[in-house]
Amino acid sequence: MSTQPTMPLPALPPMGRSVRAYFAPVDRVRRLPTLFDPSLNGRFATNTPPTPWVDLGWIEDFTRRSTSKYGELVTGSPATTQFQVRETVDATVSVRFKAWSKLSMALAAGSQHMNLIVSAAGGTANGSGSKGVAPVSLAAGSTTTFLAMAASNAAQFAAGSLLTVDVDYTGQTGFVGSGVCAAYVSSAAAVNNDPDYIRRVSFNVARIASSTPTGLQLAQPLIAGAPTATMRVQPISGFVDREGGSFFQEWSALFVIDGEQGERILFHYPRLQSMGGAAEAATVLLSPLERIALSATFRALPVTDANDGEQVLCFRTFLPSPATLI
Amino acid sequence: MQNAKDTFYIALRSRLASVNPARTMTLRAVARPGILVSEAEAPAAQPQLDAFALSWTGMQADLQLAAILAQMTCEIQYSTVGTQANAGLDRGRALEEMDYEVLHLLYPYSAQKMNYTVNPATAMETMVFWSEPEFGPVVTLRDRLSRTAKVTVFAFQEQGEQ
Numbered sequence: 001m002s003t004q005p006t007m008p009l010p011a012l013p014p015m016g017r018s019v020r021a022y023f024a025p026v027d028r029v030r031r032l033p034t035l036f037d038p039s040l041n042g043r044f045a046t047n048t049p050p051t052p053w054v055d056l057g058w059i060e061d062f063t064r065r066s067t068s069k070y071g072e073l074v075t076g077s078p079a080t081t082q083f084q085v086r087e088t089v090d091a092t093v094s095v096r097f098k099a100w101s102k103l104s105m106a107l108a109a110g111s112q113h114m115n116l117i118v119s120a121a122g123g124t125a126n127g128s129g130s131k132g133v134a135p136v137s138l139a140a141g142s143t144t145t146f147l148a149m150a151a152s153n154a155a156q157f158a159a160g161s162l163l164t165v166d167v168d169y170t171g172q173t174g175f176v177g178s179g180v181c182a183a184y185v186s187s188a189a190a191v192n193n194d195p196d197y198i199r200r201v202s203f204n205v206a207r208i209a210s211s212t213p214t215g216l217q218l219a220q221p222l223i224a225g226a227p228t229a230t231m232r233v234q235p236i237s238g239f240v241d242r243e244g245g246s247f248f249q250e251w252s253a254l255f256v257i258d259g260e261q262g263e264r265i266l267f268h269y270p271r272l273q274s275m276g277g278a279a280e281a282a283t284v285l286l287s288p289l290e291r292i293a294l295s296a297t298f299r300a301l302p303v304t305d306a307n308d309g310e311q312v313l314c315f316r317t318f319l320p321s322p323a324t325l326i
Numbered sequence: 327m328q329n330a331k332d333t334f335y336i337a338l339r340s341r342l343a344s345v346n347p348a349r350t351m352t353l354r355a356v357a358r359p360g361i362l363v364s365e366a367e368a369p370a371a372q373p374q375l376d377a378f379a380l381s382w383t384g385m386q387a388d389l390q391l392a393a394i395l396a397q398m399t400c401e402i403q404y405s406t407v408g409t410q411a412n413a414g415l416d417r418g419r420a421l422e423e424m425d426y427e428v429l430h431l432l433y434p435y436s437a438q439k440m441n442y443t444v445n446p447a448t449a450m451e452t453m454v455f456w457s458e459p460e461f462g463p464v465v466t467l468r469d470r471l472s473r474t475a476k477v478t479v480f481a482f483q484e485q486g487e488q
Binding site for chain 2: 017018057058098099285286288289
């Protein structure tokens with residue numbers, strides 16, 4: 001058996017068009033980020049990222065900054081630098097999300113991200129929404145894309161509308177939210193012991209594709225998977241974020257640049273915490289028509305590389321083109 | 327993209343029937359609002375007077391969004407020689423009236439995207455939206471005054487849409 005010899009070109013500069021962003025939840029309780037292993041999934045199809053990565057689409061203005069500081073050990077006369085030391089290790093990332101969604105808004109705003117629960121009649125006005133309509137319970141048989149419930153309950157939800165699905169707040173403290181740690185509750189008093197509080201901040205949201213007598217068919221899967229029997233459902237009309245708040249969103253991130261010759265560059269930040277407030281950037285389509293993007297800035301936090309025990313903030317992977325020498 | 331083009335035309339035609347019901351034309355023996363799509367009619371040596379003719383020219387696409395954003399240029403051409411009753415001396419006024427109508431036809435700058443290839447027409451998921459008009463200079467050819475207003479029409483390509 002023989003194979004055709006290949007005649008690769010010298011290494012070429014990568015040329016890519018844009019950056020694709022993927023985010024995945026961090027288990028804040030156990031301090032476990034979602035690790036991306038490029039040796040297992042480095043060549044994944046951009047439209048179908050591996051579970052549990054959420055595709056946030058093409059982004060713009062992707063900027064990585066290393067703000068690590070270096071010191072030198074100087075000895076002798078004349079003084080000569082003999083050694084270098086890393087005094088601090090720090091890095092930031094900034095991006096602009098083209099599309100607005102629950103997740104991209106939450107990442108950009110950085111603190112608790114609120115679902116605007118449809119308000120009950122006679123509520124007291126409040127900036128992030130007033131007391132919501134009563135939640136409805138689930139029946140057995142719910143899945144990630146179907147919420148089983150009584151016909152009378154399902155009839156309260158119209159096709160095309162939005163909902164939040166999560167457990168009642170019953171005095172828990174610490175991180176709350178199913179699937180994603182959506183907020184940190186220091187005490188029941190801090191959230192007025194509101195039974196809807198977890199549903200108000202939950203990432204377990206979806207749009208309804210159709211309403212049937214047996215339940216609600218969802219147009220997208222729930223991020224927390226099949227709901228538990230203790231979860232309840234409330235309609236929402238949109239989302240609210242705030243400048244301020246005591247909580248920091250923390251997510252694992254993956255940024256991908258595909259080169260024109262088949263190469264791929266991946267930037268993996270296992271732990272990114274939001275470090276900017278809510279801000280937008282406008283791009284003129286045709287004046288006065290503008291596209292509004294969400295500006296986001298993050299600080300990278302460390303993880304331990306299992307291969308050598310080093311504390312690192314990010315991993316940069318290069319998968320070369322098959323056409324070039326390395 | 328064809329659904330967006332159809333939607334834009336029908337939206338303007340419906341608005342014209344409301345803004346100026348008297349602006350009608352007879353084309354292929356049918357009386358109808360005075361607006362047409364050039365590429366959907368027989369070629370003509372001279373423009374239809376006192377009517378709006380839509381011509382689709384430029385085309386761009388933004389492929390880096392979750393759905394393709396098509397950006398199409400539509401040129402709205404219109405001409406007049408004024409009225410016989412005034413011996414054409416009112417042609418400036420007649421053109422100004424058409425300028426004014428263009429502003430009203432285009433506002434609001436969006437419409438629900440429709441699929442007119444089925445009967446009855448069905449509403450699609452997204453909105454077609456467009457820029458404010460960019461009016462070109464008046465072009466004079468003997469007694470005829472003409473102007474072209476350029477509009478950029480934006481539409482997201484929906485799943486399954488050609």
